[in-house]
Amino acid sequence: MNCQEVSLRLGKGAQAESQLPSFSFPMQFKPSALARKCETVFFISDRLLAAMKCILTESYGGPEVLQVEEVPVPQVGPNGVLVRIHATSVNPLDWKLRQGLLRPVMDLRFPIILGCDFSGVVEKVGNSVTLFKPGDEVYGFKDGRVGKTYRGTYAEYAVAPEKAVARKPANLSHEEAAAMPVAAVSAWQGLVKYGKIKAGSRVLIHAGAGGVGSFAIQTAKAFGAYVAATASGRNQDLLRELGADLPIDYEQERFEEKISGYDVVLDNVGKSVWGGSLSVLKPGGRLVSLVPPSPKEPAGKLRFFASTGSQVAGWALRGLLTGKFLTLLMVKPQGGELEKLTALVEAGKVKPVIQKVYSLEEIAEAHTVSEQGHVRGKLVLRI
Numbered sequence: 001m002n003c004q005e006v007s008l009r010l011g012k013g014a015q016a017e018s019q020l021p022s023f024s025f026p027m028q029f030k031p032s033a034l035a036r037k038c039e040t041v042f043f044i045s046d047r048l049l050a051a052m053k054c055i056l057t058e059s060y061g062g063p064e065v066l067q068v069e070e071v072p073v074p075q076v077g078p079n080g081v082l083v084r085i086h087a088t089s090v091n092p093l094d095w096k097l098r099q100g101l102l103r104p105v106m107d108l109r110f111p112i113i114l115g116c117d118f119s120g121v122v123e124k125v126g127n128s129v130t131l132f133k134p135g136d137e138v139y140g141f142k143d144g145r146v147g148k149t150y151r152g153t154y155a156e157y158a159v160a161p162e163k164a165v166a167r168k169p170a171n172l173s174h175e176e177a178a179a180m181p182v183a184a185v186s187a188w189q190g191l192v193k194y195g196k197i198k199a200g201s202r203v204l205i206h207a208g209a210g211g212v213g214s215f216a217i218q219t220a221k222a223f224g225a226y227v228a229a230t231a232s233g234r235n236q237d238l239l240r241e242l243g244a245d246l247p248i249d250y251e252q253e254r255f256e257e258k259i260s261g262y263d264v265v266l267d268n269v270g271k272s273v274w275g276g277s278l279s280v281l282k283p284g285g286r287l288v289s290l291v292p293p294s295p296k297e298p299a300g301k302l303r304f305f306a307s308t309g310s311q312v313a314g315w316a317l318r319g320l321l322t323g324k325f326l327t328l329l330m331v332k333p334q335g336g337e338l339e340k341l342t343a344l345v346e347a348g349k350v351k352p353v354i355q356k357v358y359s360l361e362e363i364a365e366a367h368t369v370s371e372q373g374h375v376r377g378k379l380v381l382r383i
């Protein structure tokens, strides 16, 4: 394929994507071929698009489908902020999407760029953006869905809506800040927005040593709550360091036999802990779960919704019969909540825990480790 053919295919893609409200990003081509034949700059009509490195995924599959490629830098729309990304992080959502486990709710059109979190520097802003300007150090996360495709943050640049972006904490590096957005905002929304915690609340956090859990323990303590948290034996010290008042070793102890009369349970594990969690709540207490029941293997829409819907309804009813509430949380990007977390970080009350920083080329290894389900804190990707 010569440059003229590439430009024609690219032009077609760019035209289609330019209908999108936030930004345009031509993806209907083989990017590595583009990069090789046109070097790093592409001419389309009278527009000039620079190239960027990213992790491109061409199909559902194992970690081997994650490949370093070059594609054009996305174009910023009126409400968008184009960020030069210095670091991103791995969230379980990334490999669940890659494996096709969420296909019934998100059937993707490939190629895609996975990744939600970013920390970096504003390169350009859309005409309607008022909160940020080029040169600002920012962090945040984006819902990568654009129509049926996905444009995430495993890349040198990404466009995020202004409302999903926040000022980066001054006392964190980009690698530390990139560990925060999805995990810390999930913890915030679970505890503050849905759990309605306050000083003196008794809170149980499942999987306290993981990404969400490590932020949840620190956030609950910052609100003055009494915190019990679960993890395996090897992570009991980490739970204490994060501030947990009552660390529970789920390999040795049954949490439902140790505690009772709690106000809130934040579940980062799944329905295996729902029965016990409802039993430790006092009447009026809230179980907020981030992990809906789903078939272990990729399933069709009908099986997925039948299985998830019936199980959630059953547990919610069981809770209601004893005056307790089950909420399933789907985290939403909110720059405002991230700003509040920035304040907690700058006040020294919240700090990211990072297990390891990987290079972009080591993405397959990072996914493999995350899939095993025993990460301490977060896995970060340096861009």
Ligand SMILES: NC(=O)c1ccc[n+]([C@@H]2O[C@H](COP(=O)([O-])OP(=O)(O)OC[C@H]3O[C@@H](n4cnc5c(N)ncnc54)[C@H](OP(=O)(O)O)[C@@H]3O)[C@@H](O)[C@H]2O)c1
Binding pocket: 091, 092, 093, 182, 183, 186, 206, 207, 208, 209, 210, 211, 212, 213, 230, 231, 232, 233, 234, 235, 250, 268, 269, 289, 290, 291, 329, 330, 331, 332, 370, 373, 374, 375, 376, 377
């Ligand atoms: N709905 C949403 O919007 C949303 C948002 C964010 C996350 N999530 C979901 O929430 C879950 C947690 O996310 P994450 O980022 O925190 O994952 P993560 O960092 O990969 O969680 C790993 C942690 O889970 C702990 N763990 C594993 N099995 C456990 C068990 N039976 N009891 C207690 N702890 C256990 C591990 O501790 P040990 O090594 O000590 O076992 C490890 O520290 C994932 O399923 C993710 O997809 C959903």
